Amino acid sequence: MLFLLFSFHFCLMRRTYIQATPVKRLCKTHNTITVNGMYPGPTLEVNNGDTLVVKVTNKARYNVTIHWHGVRQMRTAWADGPEFVTQCPIRPGMSYTYRFTIQGQEGTLWWHAHSSWLRATVYGALIIHPKEGSSYPFPKPKRETPILLGEWWDANPIDVVRQATRTGAAPNISDAYTINGQPGDLYNCSSQDTVVVPIDSGETNLLRVINSGLNQPLFFTIANHQFTVVGADASYLKPFTTSVIMLGPGQTTDVLIKGDQPPSRYYLAARAYASAPNAPFDNTTTTAILEYKSAPCPAKKGLSIRPVMPPLPAFNDTATVTAFTKKLRSPQKVEVPTDIDESLFFTVGLGLNNCPRNFRSSRCQGPNGTRFTASMNNVSFVLPSNFSLLQAHHHGIPGVFTTDFPGNPPLKFDYTGNVSRSLWQPVPGTKLYKLEYGSRVQIVLQDTSIFTPENHPIHIHGYDFYIIAEGFGNFNPKTDTSKFNLVDPPLRNTVGVPVGGWAVIRFVADNPGVWLMHCHLDVHITWGLAMAFLVENGVTELEKLEAPPPDYPVC
Numbered sequence: 001m002l003f004l005l006f007s008f009h010f011c012l013m014r015r016t017y018i019q020a021t022p023v024k025r026l027c028k029t030h031n032t033i034t035v036n037g038m039y040p041g042p043t044l045e046v047n048n049g050d051t052l053v054v055k056v057t058n059k060a061r062y063n064v065t066i067h068w069h070g071v072r073q074m075r076t077a078w079a080d081g082p083e084f085v086t087q088c089p090i091r092p093g094m095s096y097t098y099r100f101t102i103q104g105q106e107g108t109l110w111w112h113a114h115s116s117w118l119r120a121t122v123y124g125a126l127i128i129h130p131k132e133g134s135s136y137p138f139p140k141p142k143r144e145t146p147i148l149l150g151e152w153w154d155a156n157p158i159d160v161v162r163q164a165t166r167t168g169a170a171p172n173i174s175d176a177y178t179i180n181g182q183p184g185d186l187y188n189c190s191s192q193d194t195v196v197v198p199i200d201s202g203e204t205n206l207l208r209v210i211n212s213g214l215n216q217p218l219f220f221t222i223a224n225h226q227f228t229v230v231g232a233d234a235s236y237l238k239p240f241t242t243s244v245i246m247l248g249p250g251q252t253t254d255v256l257i258k259g260d261q262p263p264s265r266y267y268l269a270a271r272a273y274a275s276a277p278n279a280p281f282d283n284t285t286t287t288a289i290l291e292y293k294s295a296p297c298p299a300k301k302g303l304s305i306r307p308v309m310p311p312l313p314a315f316n317d318t319a320t321v322t323a324f325t326k327k328l329r330s331p332q333k334v335e336v337p338t339d340i341d342e343s344l345f346f347t348v349g350l351g352l353n354n355c356p357r358n359f360r361s362s363r364c365q366g367p368n369g370t371r372f373t374a375s376m377n378n379v380s381f382v383l384p385s386n387f388s389l390l391q392a393h394h395h396g397i398p399g400v401f402t403t404d405f406p407g408n409p410p411l412k413f414d415y416t417g418n419v420s421r422s423l424w425q426p427v428p429g430t431k432l433y434k435l436e437y438g439s440r441v442q443i444v445l446q447d448t449s450i451f452t453p454e455n456h457p458i459h460i461h462g463y464d465f466y467i468i469a470e471g472f473g474n475f476n477p478k479t480d481t482s483k484f485n486l487v488d489p490p491l492r493n494t495v496g497v498p499v500g501g502w503a504v505i506r507f508v509a510d511n512p513g514v515w516l517m518h519c520h521l522d523v524h525i526t527w528g529l530a531m532a533f534l535v536e537n538g539v540t541e542l543e544k545l546e547a548p549p550p551d552y553p554v555c
């Protein structure tokens with residue numbers, strides 16, 4: 001994939017190639033799907049208000065699409081990217097040009113493949129600076145560094161997901177985490193390539209932290225330094241200090257760090273927040289080095305200082321996650337939608353399918369001879385294969401989807417209790433939920449303990465939403481509404497629904513199109529933890545979906 005950049009007024013035009021490139025990690029060299037030969041891919045730096053034109057050419061042997069994670073895509077759903085939702089795949093040898101405008105968003109987003117598990121290596125940062133002439137709501141940092149946390153498999157990630165789909169078992173866990181593509185000093189063979197983040201005494205620098213990992217929420221910290229959190233998912237936050245942050249896959253967090261420690265070398269480190277009890281996870285730690293420019297030169301043999309290693313929370317430290325999440329606030333009073341038109345309640349969780357009669361036992365290697373599945377409101381989402389949902393909606397093609405996604409659980413039960421085994425098998429379907437243009441929507445997202453409770457990072461395409469409350473256990477409409485923050489809740493595109501708990505979000509359906517909502521753990525979306533909203537056109541031209549682009553890929 002290639003990005004080519006012409007800069008004519010407020011318009012970025014790039015050409016990108018998706019292709020296989022040899023990448024060496026953990027002592028081995030693998031053919032890796034990359035963008036313009038880079039892993040991670042190129043950073044896109046734009047200003048709020050810019051129009052982007054990105055021509056993606058697929059030189060790899062897999063179908064691919066690119067998603068601009070968190071970009072609102074007002075009226076340009078055609079450019080959103082999820083495969084079979086807003087477009088058919090870009091086939092090997094073919095191209096598609098994504099055109100969209102950044103409107104009213106500032107901070108850190110990212111882009112990634114949205115086809116099978118290609119985003120394991122096909123991803124990069126999308127940095128949105130303030131409009132020309134305006135500035136950050138904090139003093140301008142001396143330096144800005146994107147920090148992309150990733151997950152690395154020694155095997156081809158496509159083989160990993162294919163094996164899981166064949167056997168019905170959970171996919172293999174990753175072999176390493178990475179910071180800007182490098183695992184760091186705590187793994188074999190990578191010490192000399194560990195990423196160095198420069199700082200100088202007295203400086204205040206901005207780190208744009210992105211969890212681009214496939215399946216693992218991560219803790220992130222730096223030895224001896226505090227973070228001042230100033231933004232998340234390209235919305236500003238009321239600043240607060242903390243020594244550790246947690247990001248689910250899909251989430252971004254902007255933090256300021258100050259060069260206020262003795263000139264030396266300090267590790268930045270990330271490792272798993274693994275909330276599902278007894279589930280296997282990658283228990284390794286990735287590091288990069290925060291290096292003071294005036295630190296003694298590490299190149300001089302014998303003088304090299306071993307960086308200071310920070311403590312990290314335990315893998316199951318949910319209390320630290322809750323304390324961090326509770327501190328996220330919008331900078332000032334915001335306009336949270338009230339007079340809700342659509343009050344929805346979605347369960348999110350896993351499940352187990354009994355082995356279909358015509359399957360061999362080798363295809364039912366989930367627990368006790370089952371196959372793993374996942375669902376929202378007991379519907380396990382199935383992608384179409386002959387049309388994208390958006391194309392089928394726009395052209396009125398019947399038989400591709402239905403609009404009967406349930407607004408409430410079809411069955412009420414003790415969601416986070418000991419759920420009867422008879423409720424564990426959801427129904428597969430391509431069901432959408434229709435929203436009238438401009439409707440004010442509230443969704444209670446309720447984790448279930450089916451198979452296991454877990455923190456699910458739920459992402460909505462085409463929208464930011466206010467997270468007005470979170471809690472543990474079953475959401476109780478009688479008592480929990482008193483916890484709603486309708487004053488200064490954070491605005492995000494991905495919410496980590498607490499393990500064995502719930503989150504309540506609100507947004508106004510002001511962007512017509514078909515918008516995927518899904519768990520951003522790729523293992524869970526593979527199992528069906530997704531649904532889609534169909535947001536109807538409004539009345540005026542500016543409230544309607546644009547026409548599809550001429551090179552729109554069809555199936």
Ligand SMILES: *[C@@H]1O[C@H](CO)[C@@H](O)[C@H](O)[C@H]1NC(C)=O
Nearest residue numbers: 155156159160161163171172
């Ligand atoms: C997954 O792990 C198992 C056990 O270590 C191994 O035999 C298998 O080859 C792995 N699968 C892939 C696709 O790497």
Ligand SMILES: *[C@@H]1O[C@H](CO)[C@@H](O)[C@H](O)[C@H]1NC(C)=O
Nearest residue numbers: 026027175186187188189284
């Ligand atoms: C590094 O390699 C050694 C020897 O092959 C092995 O025993 C060890 O487990 C490896 N460590 C890591 C972190 O992969």
Ligand SMILES: *[C@@H]1O[C@H](CO)[C@@H](O)[C@H](O)[C@H]1NC(C)=O
Nearest residue numbers: 274281282283284285315316
């Ligand atoms: C994770 O690894 C550490 C050693 O690095 C070990 O002490 C700990 O028990 C492991 N935890 C789990 C849950 O495997």
Ligand SMILES: *[C@@H]1O[C@H](CO)[C@@H](O)[C@H](O)[C@H]1NC(C)=O
Nearest residue numbers: 277278314315316317318319
């Ligand atoms: C975290 O896991 C450890 C075992 O590794 C266990 O002893 C501890 O009770 C767990 N803590 C929580 C909060 O679940």
Ligand SMILES: *[C@@H]1O[C@H](CO)[C@@H](O)[C@H](O)[C@H]1NC(C)=O
Nearest residue numbers: 352366367368369370421451
């Ligand atoms: C699998 O079967 C064993 C023995 O009957 C049972 O103890 C266990 O709970 C079962 N596990 C699941 C996930 O159903």
Ligand SMILES: *[C@@H]1O[C@H](CO)[C@@H](O)[C@H](O)[C@H]1NC(C)=O
Nearest residue numbers: 384385386387397398399400
């Ligand atoms: C598209 O695929 C679906 C499901 O396979 C099928 O029911 C439908 O008839 C197909 N539509 C057309 C127009 O081919």
Ligand SMILES: *[C@@H]1O[C@H](CO)[C@@H](O)[C@H](O)[C@H]1NC(C)=O
Nearest residue numbers: 417418419420421422423449
């Ligand atoms: C959960 O319920 C099942 C029956 O539905 C029962 O056999 C099992 O003992 C219960 N487990 C717990 C931990 O209460």
Ligand SMILES: *[C@@H]1O[C@H](CO)[C@@H](O)[C@H](O)[C@H]1NC(C)=O
Nearest residue numbers: 378411422423424425426427
């Ligand atoms: C989901 O639907 C299936 C099929 O109707 C049913 O057996 C199961 O109990 C339902 N589960 C829940 C949680 O509603």
Ligand SMILES: *[C@@H]1O[C@H](CO)[C@@H](O)[C@H](O)[C@H]1NC(C)=O
Nearest residue numbers: 061062063088089091554555
């Ligand atoms: C790519 O997607 C098309 C549908 O658009 C499908 O027919 C084809 O088999 C896919 N090719 C590969 C290599 O997966």
Ligand SMILES: [Cu+2]
Nearest residue numbers: 456519521524
């Ligand atoms: Cu999930």
